[in-house]
Amino acid sequence: MGKYNYSRKGLKGLTPFPFLGEVKTRVKAIQAAPDTIPQSVYNANILAKSLHPAVQHVKIAKVEDHGGAKSFTLVPDKARGTEKMAYFRASQYVSVSLNINGAPVNKPYTIRSNPKDALGSGDTSYTLTIKLTDPAYASAHILSTWKEGDQVDISGPLGDFYYQDLRDAKQVVAIAGGSGITPFYSMAAAIADGIEDFDLTILYGSRTAGGILLKDEIEAVAARSKGRVKVIHVLSHEEKEGFEHGFITAELIRKYAPQGDYSVFMCGPKAMYTFEEGEMKKLGLPKRRYRMEMSGDYLGAAQNADFPGSKKGKEYRLTVDIRGEKQTIPCKAEESLLWAMEQAGIKAPSHCRSGECGWCHSRLVSGDVYIPEDADGRRMADKKFGWIHPCCSFPLSDIELAIYPTE
Ligand code: FES
Structure with a gap:
């Protein structure tokens, strides 16, 4: 073997001459190739795009009326380029693009359906269950105008109100108020189908037994969950056998909570969160053990204790700068900058509407704003360099704001 660590016997008789022809062949191939830069897309990018599409073009395939609320089944609009719905985690939401009397608005709605319905390459769908809210605005528009066959644009799945086993206990108590049942319906369906692996006890608050949204549907899912999902109905305005009565108090939670460690997830109106925060303290639950679904408009900012009283009822001028093009519009102290822009017909970016x-990340060029502490989702660098969430x-005060819409 000498200084080589392989046998040279097989190479005997080989000369470089046959390879010289290869150079000519290569040059010929290069000259015949098109004069463009080759494109390549990484599989990771293809996957990321399918999981997080900027927009999904959908059609309304079915409308179901629940009385005061409707369920809309959305399917991909292949004619407009959406082949399948993006997969989602149970309890995520999409933001829906609307035009309400000339105001371009994005509103977040929970995907109520089973994540299984968006799996695979065959027929895929989402279901949104939307209830008439008080005050009514986008929900009233949707409930009165959306019909089968309509085309709608929605975002990819968003939000992190889903179960995360590194963060959450294996047993979850859900507190739902009214249409706040929607993320828990999705979780329950995912548990029943083995997509999610945790136990769920839902304390579901409604005013009366007759007004329980998705009652039959959620009970049917619980029935096929092999005991992993339990539903307890709590009526605030009616006493009836087989139902709990009153509010979802610490005492009631204790009565139904599983033994040992558990997390509490809540979805409902802001007043419910304020009440339940007090109940969490009574239960002695650490902050990491309870979470709230926050997507949706921040209402009642002017009623917060730290809102400057002298500013209530004031109207200011908001100058909006979009890549050098400026427009000045009115804005009221009680209304968010995003709301003021939408009402003026400005297509400002937004999804969650809750900070x-x-x-919606935008640069505050000048002026003062009130940002509620419980909705201040800015990073330290944002605060330092004057970025806000409109x-x-x-x-x-009068405001100048630079916004950065993307198409
Ligand atoms: S829309 Fe999500 S932070 Fe403003």
Whole structure:
């Protein structure tokens, strides 16, 4: 073998001459190739795009009326380029693009359906269950105008109100108020189908037994969950056998909570969260053990104790700068900068509308704003360099704001 660590016997008789022809062949192939830069897309990018599409073009395939609420089944609009619905985690939401009397608005709605319905390459769908809210605005528009066959644009799945086994206990108590049942329906269906692996006890608050949204549907899912999902109905305005009565108090939670460690997830109106925060303290639950679904408009900022009283009822001028093009519009102290822009017909970016997602991230060029502490999702660098979330910023003076819409 000498200095080589392989046998040279097989190479005997080989000369470089046959390879010289290869150079000519290669040059010929290069000259015949098209004069463009080759494109390549990484599989990771293809996967990321399918999981997080910027927009999903959908059609309304079915409308179901629940009385005061409707369920809309959305399917991909292949004619407009959406082949399948993006997969989602149970309890995520999409933001729906609307045009309400000339105001371009994005509103978040929970995907109520089973994540299984968006799996695979065959027929895929989402279901949104939307209830008439008080005050009514986008929900009233949707409930009165959406019909089968309509085309709608929605975002990819968003939000992190889903179960995360590294963060959450294996047993979850859900507190739902009214249409706040929607994320828990999705979780329950995912548990029943083995997509999610945790136990769920749902304390579901409604005013009366007759007004329980999705009652039959949620009970049917619980029945096929092999005991992993339990539903307890709590009526605030009616006493009836077989139902709990009153509010969802610490005492009631204790009565139905599983033994040992558990997390509490809540979805409902802001007043419910304020009440339940007190109940969590009574239960002695650490902050990491309870979470609230926050997507949706921040209402009642001017009623917060730290909102400057002298500014109530004031109207200011908001100058909006979109890549050098400026427009000045009115804005009221009680209304968010995002709301003021939408009402003026400005297509400002937004998704969650609650200060969490950062999609509306804009630069405060001048002026003062009130930002509620419980909706201040900015990073330290944002605060230092004057970036705000207009969805949760309320004017306290004339404002100049630079926004960065993307198509
Ligand atoms: S829209 Fe999500 S932070 Fe403003």
